[in-house]
Amino acid sequence: MSAPRLLLLIPPLTQLNTPYPSTAYLTGFLKQHGYVTGKAPVSAGTGGAGVVTQADVGIEMALALFSRDGLTRVFARVREMPGDLPGEAQQMLALERAYLDSIDAVIGFLQGQDPTLAPRICQGRFLPQGPRFAHADEQSRALGALGTTDRARYLATLYLEDLVDLIHETVAPQFALSRYAEHVGVSASSFDAVRCALAEPPSLTDEMLLEAVWRHIEEADPTLIGLTVPFPGNLFGALRIAQAVKERRPAVRVVLGGGYVNTELRRLLEPRLFDYVDYVSLDDGERPLLCLLEHLAGKRDEVELRRTFLRSEGRVVWRDGAREPEFGMAEIGAPTYAGLALDRYLSVLDTLNPMHRLWSDGHWNKLTVAHGCYWKQCTFCDVGLDYIGRYEAMPSEILTDRIEALIAETGRRGFHFVDEAAPPAGLKELALILLERGVTITWWGNIRFEQAFTRDRCRLLAASGCVAVTAGLEAASDRLLDVMKKGITVAQAARVAASFQAGGIMVHAYLMYGLPGESIGETVEALERVRQLFAHGLIQSAFWHRFVATAHSPIGLDPTAHGIRITGPAFGGFAENDLSHDDPAGEAPEWLGVGLRAALSSYMRGEALTDDVRQWFDHSVPRPKVPRHWVARVLEEMPVHDDPAAERRFVWIGGTPVSESCRHDRRRVILPNQVEDVEVRLSAEKADWLLDLIRSATPLREKRGEGYPSLREVRETYPLGGPRGFDALVRSALWRQARTGGLLLV
Numbered sequence: 001m002s003a004p005r006l007l008l009l010i011p012p013l014t015q016l017n018t019p020y021p022s023t024a025y026l027t028g029f030l031k032q033h034g035y036v037t038g039k040a041p042v043s044a045g046t047g048g049a050g051v052v053t054q055a056d057v058g059i060e061m062a063l064a065l066f067s068r069d070g071l072t073r074v075f076a077r078v079r080e081m082p083g084d085l086p087g088e089a090q091q092m093l094a095l096e097r098a099y100l101d102s103i104d105a106v107i108g109f110l111q112g113q114d115p116t117l118a119p120r121i122c123q124g125r126f127l128p129q130g131p132r133f134a135h136a137d138e139q140s141r142a143l144g145a146l147g148t149t150d151r152a153r154y155l156a157t158l159y160l161e162d163l164v165d166l167i168h169e170t171v172a173p174q175f176a177l178s179r180y181a182e183h184v185g186v187s188a189s190s191f192d193a194v195r196c197a198l199a200e201p202p203s204l205t206d207e208m209l210l211e212a213v214w215r216h217i218e219e220a221d222p223t224l225i226g227l228t229v230p231f232p233g234n235l236f237g238a239l240r241i242a243q244a245v246k247e248r249r250p251a252v253r254v255v256l257g258g259g260y261v262n263t264e265l266r267r268l269l270e271p272r273l274f275d276y277v278d279y280v281s282l283d284d285g286e287r288p289l290l291c292l293l294e295h296l297a298g299k300r301d302e303v304e305l306r307r308t309f310l311r312s313e314g315r316v317v318w319r320d321g322a323r324e325p326e327f328g329m330a331e332i333g334a335p336t337y338a339g340l341a342l343d344r345y346l347s348v349l350d351t352l353n354p355m356h357r358l359w360s361d362g363h364w365n366k367l368t369v370a371h372g373c374y375w376k377q378c379t380f381c382d383v384g385l386d387y388i389g390r391y392e393a394m395p396s397e398i399l400t401d402r403i404e405a406l407i408a409e410t411g412r413r414g415f416h417f418v419d420e421a422a423p424p425a426g427l428k429e430l431a432l433i434l435l436e437r438g439v440t441i442t443w444w445g446n447i448r449f450e451q452a453f454t455r456d457r458c459r460l461l462a463a464s465g466c467v468a469v470t471a472g473l474e475a476a477s478d479r480l481l482d483v484m485k486k487g488i489t490v491a492q493a494a495r496v497a498a499s500f501q502a503g504g505i506m507v508h509a510y511l512m513y514g515l516p517g518e519s520i521g522e523t524v525e526a527l528e529r530v531r532q533l534f535a536h537g538l539i540q541s542a543f544w545h546r547f548v549a550t551a552h553s554p555i556g557l558d559p560t561a562h563g564i565r566i567t568g569p570a571f572g573g574f575a576e577n578d579l580s581h582d583d584p585a586g587e588a589p590e591w592l593g594v595g596l597r598a599a600l601s602s603y604m605r606g607e608a609l610t611d612d613v614r615q616w617f618d619h620s621v622p623r624p625k626v627p628r629h630w631v632a633r634v635l636e637e638m639p640v641h642d643d644p645a646a647e648r649r650f651v652w653i654g655g656t657p658v659s660e661s662c663r664h665d666r667r668r669v670i671l672p673n674q675v676e677d678v679e680v681r682l683s684a685e686k687a688d689w690l691l692d693l694i695r696s697a698t699p700l701r702e703k704r705g706e707g708y709p710s711l712r713e714v715r716e717t718y719p720l721g722g723p724r725g726f727d728a729l730v731r732s733a734l735w736r737q738a739r740t741g742g743l744l745l746v
Contacts, residue, residue: 004050004293006030007222011237012058012180012209014230015359016346021366021418022228022258022285023054024335029286032333050293053220054339058180058237060212063344065167065175065205066107066160068100074163075099077171077204085170088131092166098128099163106156110346112362118152127155130162153349160348172205177350179233180205185260186232190572191270197236198243198276209237210244217245222252224296226289227277229258242276255279255292262387263552265309269573274311282307283386284371286327329371329394334402337365337410353604355508355541358444358468364416365406369394369427373420375448377485379562380474380515382552388420396429396705404439415465417445424452428746431464432651432708435699444468449493455502455638456648456744462503463653469500473509473542476526480515490529491634497538498635508541509533513596514588515547516555516562521622523592527599527613528624532631534603541604544596546588549579591618642730642745644715644723649708650697654678654742657694659687671741678741680734689719690738697743711745 008023031037034049064070075096078089085093092099106127109117120126136158146154160177167175174181174197184197202210217225225245227238242254254277262282273280281288287306294300302310305319347361372391376383383389407413422445434441447453447469458466471493475481478489497507511530513523533539549555555562556579564581595616602608614621627633655672662668667687671678671694682690696709718726729735739745 004224004297005220005222006035006050006052006224006226006293007216007220008052008054008226008228009213009216009238009241010054010056010058010228011234011241012061012205013176013178013233013237014058015178016059016062016348017360018345018363018366019056019059019337019340019342020228020230021335022230023056023226024337024340024366025332026226026285026289027052027054027338028333028335029327030289031336031338032331033290037336037338051220053216053222055212055216056340057209057212057216057241058234059345061205061209062346063107064208064212066103066163068104070208071096071099071103071163073204074167074171078166081170089166089170092128092130092162095128095130102127102159106159107346110153110156110160110348111344112347113343115149118149121152121155122148127159128162130159131165132158132162150349153347154352157348157350161350167205172203174203174236175205176233177348179231181236182231182233184232185229185235185264185575187569187578188232188235188264188575189569191272191574192572194235194239194574195272198239202240206240209240213241213244217249217252224253224255224293226255226257226285229256229260231260232264234258235260239276246276253278253296255281255289257281257285257288259387262385263382263550264575264577266385266552267571267576268309269316271311271314271316273574274316278310279305280309282309284326286332287322287324291322291324326390329368329392330398334405335366337406342410342412353541353543354506355468355470355543358506359416362414363410363412364414365403365410365412366416366418367399367402367406369399369417369419369422369430369445374423375421375487377487378472379484379554380512380547380550382550383554384557385552393423393426396426396433399430400433400437400439403434403441404437407439407441413441415441415443417443419446421446421448424450424457427461427466428457429705431460431466432699432703432705434464435653436701436703436705438701441465442467444470446470449473449488449496451492451496453496453499454746455499457746458499458503458505460651460653460744460746462505466503466505468506468508470508470510471496472512473530474512475515475518475522476511476529477518477522480518480522483517484515491637494533494538494631494634495638497533498536498638501538506541507539508543509539511542511544511596511600512547513544513592514583514586516564516583517585518547518588520587520589520592521624523588523596524613524617524621525624525626527596527616528626529630531599531603531609531613532626532628535609536631536635538631542600544593544600546593549581551576551579589619594618642711642735642739644711644727644730646711646745648711648745650693650711650714651699651708651744651746652694652697652742653699653744654694657691659691671738671743673742678737680737680741682734686720686734694743 008026010020010023014020027037030052035052037052105117108114164177184194188194227241229235229238245252245254256277261280265280268280279292288308291300291306295302295305303319303321306322308319309316342363345363349357370393373388374391376389443465444467449471473493474486476490481488500507559566563585564583567580567582599616658670660668665684667682667684669680669687715723715726
């Protein structure tokens with residue numbers, strides 16, 4: 001039997017700036033198991049276990065659309081439409097020539113190929129200005145702070161959004177800039193609406209999608225196609241692809257997986273889904289995919305598949321008889337982007353939110369510090385599902401090996417760690433190894449506001465390349481944080497944010513309102529705390545969303561215990577996740593969310609930071625009882641001096657010290673770092689001791705995360721007076737200078 005040929009596809013649409021990482025993870029895994037990456041000749045053997053090819057047909061569809069040829073097709077279809085067009089569409093049709101002449105240049109600019117276009121875009125007479133530009137003046141103050149390139153990217157994104165609006169309102173109602181027919185996949189408890197959408201004739205964007213798909217199918221000649229569905233906005237595109245494959249190549253098997261599948265399709269009973277796909281795989285894809293490939297090769301019985309739905313005798317059946325264990329984090333191999341044209345992605349700027357800008361700007365290599373969440377107690381979270389509930393940390397040496405492999409493959413040094421909550425210990429170990437090996441990267445990831453993120457640990461993370469973190473502050477109310485078992489307090493979060501601030505690391509807070517039992521007064525008080533966090537520079541970015549009960553969270557599984565009543569939707573055999581509910585004890589009117597979002601928008605621009613938070617709401621709300629100087633008092637509680645009894649180790653992140661004789665037995669020691677040198681004058685004996693401590697605390701490749709001097713050992717062996725002398729030292733100006741210069745305790 002010939003070796004299997006697997007084609008992994010990312011359907012439309014996720015991010016425009018970087019590939020969604022699922023296919024890169026699976027391709028890297030299969031490569032480690034003997035698969036060849038690339039496109040095999042149709043009739044040739046491979047010499048290995050098989051061939052795996054990956055493609056992002058979402059970005060290919062978008063690029064086909066946003067081209068001279070693509071827009072020519074769009075405008076031609078729009079002109080053929082019966083009836084009167086909206087005035088905005090007529091205006092854009094009148095500017096057809098301007099759009100056709102500019103589109104390829106704009107796309108090249110957003111791909112980073114031609115930065116010289118930026119000043120021309122900013123001139124204001126190059127881009128045709130459709131309806132979206134009418135709102136650009138509202139952002140003029142914030143735009144004024146942007147450089148020429150960022151301002152041009154923002155204007156170029158408005159230009160694309162005008163085209164998206166035209167396309168959405170006319171020839172392709174399912175198209176949006178980062179999602180595709182999202183309404184089809186949201187709360188799709190029944191398959192009826194999905195099936196009806198698929199029964200519609202393909203739209204223009206569907207046609208462009210399928211043109212890209214067939215190019216890859218003709219080249220790869222797959223025996224199995226894998227479709228990843230991370231979000232509701234990918235479901236329709238995936239099934240449109242599967243539908244076309246079944247019509248033209250019914251012998252090719254199709255498997256569906258991804259984040260949406262893992263959360264929404266766990267109770268799948270709908271046999272009609274299997275008119276389009278052959279298999280549906282849940283949770284981590286490595287073991288299920290390997291088992292499926294073995295089954296299709298005749299090497300494994302169907303009953304020995306892993307976490308897989310299929311249709312048998314007209315009904316959906318579940319197969320999970322594989323005896324093999326899950327693959328550990330160290331066994332899955334490094335992701336690979338082989339086959340994905342990273343230089344073709346678009347860096348759009350569709351928001352002035354600092355964190356969202358970082359997320360959507362340029363390519364980010366995606367890796368995971370640890371599988372799952374080490375806390376896994378939050379009542380609003382799907383803690384029972386495998387991707388959260390099964391925690392396993394990645395060995396930091398192996399993680400760094402994968403970082404270096406991705407740098408070598410892609411030439412890109414930006415990394416997004418896509419953890420549910422990256423563990424503080426794992427991040428510390430990773431930072432040390434990066435410094436020891438001299439690996440330069442820029443990275444960010446999601447964390448919890450843990451006390452373990454001390455000021456020095458955050459400085460260490462910054463030295464290793466950390467530029468931003470995201471974390472859940474949720475309700476910003478101690479009562480509600482306790483009820484939801486978040487395991488933090490708001491004051492704790494403020495102190496942790498202050499530690500990141502000391503390291504120059506941006507903090508983005510995820511916020512939530514409308515939790516079970518939350519009153520309007522509590523929400524207003526939460527906004528007051530958030531205002532103070534922004535005013536003190538502790539957070540720079542935030543997003544506030546409304547609580548939704550989910551089927552697999554503790555709240556969704558036992559709503560009565562949390563004081564709410566689930567009102568729908570009734571499960572219709574297909575998707576199940578977001579649930580509607582009544583909350584007799586809480587209030588979350590829509591106008592509340594409008595006010596919260598407006599406040600955040602201003603705070604992120606540095607505006608209205610001293611204003612009464614009640615001004616943001618159209619209705620009367622209670623005066624917050626939070627003291628106006630709450631954050632200042634919280635920060636006063638942060639320790640000033642080092643605790644000699646703390647379990648910490650010294651790490652030096654500065655440059656190589658320079659020691660010079662002054663007079664008599666005095667020394668002048670210069671402690672260099674990237675910002676400014678710190679100069680200390682001390683006795684020769686104390687200088688020798690300090691220089692020895694710095695040498696032993698300096699990250700070197702042979703240390704491999706070990707051998708850093710402990711605070712306790714250094715204190716006990718201090719040659720100038722033992723522990724008592726050391727305790728006096730840590731309260732001195734000399735010690736504060738050394739710590740400022742880069743002597744960390746982590």
